[in-house]
Amino acid sequence: MTSVDHGVRDSWDRIGIQLRGHARTTPIRPAADAGSLDAVEAELAVTLPADVRAWWALGDVSADYWIPGPFAPVALEEALDARETWLLVAQEDGLLSDRDGEEEACFLPEFVPIAMSPGGDGLVVGLRPGEHHGAVFLWDHERWGLGAPLWPSTGSMLRDVAVALETRTPSPLRQAAPDGAGAARPDRTHDSGDPVREPEC
Numbered sequence: 001m002t003s004v005d006h007g008v009r010d011s012w013d014r015i016g017i018q019l020r021g022h023a024r025t026t027p028i029r030p031a032a033d034a035g036s037l038d039a040v041e042a043e044l045a046v047t048l049p050a051d052v053r054a055w056w057a058l059g060d061v062s063a064d065y066w067i068p069g070p071f072a073p074v075a076l077e078e079a080l081d082a083r084e085t086w087l088l089v090a091q092e093d094g095l096l097s098d099r100d101g102e103e104e105a106c107f108l109p110e111f112v113p114i115a116m117s118p119g120g121d122g123l124v125v126g127l128r129p130g131e132h133h134g135a136v137f138l139w140d141h142e143r144w145g146l147g148a149p150l151w152p153s154t155g156s157m158l159r160d161v162a163v164a165l166e167t168r169t170p171s172p173l174r175q176a177a178p179d180g181a182g183a184a185r186p187d188r189t190h191d192s193g194d195p196v197r198e199p200e201c
Contacts, residue, residue: 004155008054011158012061018165019062026064032056032076040076046110046127049134051155055114067161069138071115071123079113082122086111086141107139114154125154 019026037053055061056076065072074082086107113122114136122139126132126149135149136157151157164170 002050002054004050005054005057007155008051008158009058011155011162012058014162015066015158015165016060016062018162019064019066026062028059029061029063029073030075031059031061036076040080044109044112044127048112048127049125049153051153052112052114052125052134055154055158065118066165067115067123067157068164069115069117069121069123071117071121073115074113078116082113082116083107083111086122086139111137111139113139123150123157 034057037048037056041048061073063072063074067073087109090106108128110127111124112127113124115123120141122141124137124139126135126137126146132149132152134153136151136154137146137149139146151160
């Protein structure tokens with residue numbers, strides 16, 4: 001186990017302890033094996049960040065809505081299905097773009113979802129080379145655009161969620177402004193530690 005694997009595992013174990021304090025039983029997201037992850041890298045012609053591989057390899061992750069926002073972890077196959085759907089919509093609407101830059105007006109092949117909200121939004125990992133490689137962004141399926149990264153990596157997202165649940169402090173999630181101006185606002189958590197999305201303005 002690498003240090004990255006250990007860090008992801010440790011963060012999830014801490015999160016899991018907090019979630020087990022709730023009485024209800026939640027579904028488990030299936031783990032992805034190394035062969036499946038290798039196949040995804042080959043198909044997409046990308047190298048997944050080590051913490052993303054470690055995240056999908058975890059075998060006991062709750063598929064409930066515990067990620068701030070709220071977002072639920074999705075299995076590898078679900079992530080690829082959502083990615084394909086968003087790419088098809090972008091293509092049909094003529095929104096595919098090859099523009100460089102941190103913000104795009106369309107969903108790009110280099111984005112891979114790791115979690116989804118009930119309303120169809122996603123947390124996506126950016127796989128383009130550069131400063132934000134591996135960063136986690138909010139993908140709004142209605143506004144079709146990215147703002148500033150929410151977290152620099154999947155591993156940092158998990159660490160922040162673990163701390164928020166353990167300390168019953170506000171979630172560190174920051175949503176980019178829909179106008180792309182880079183402004184952000186923090187979400188908060190219930191006293192129980194359950195994440196809550198701030199109402200849209």
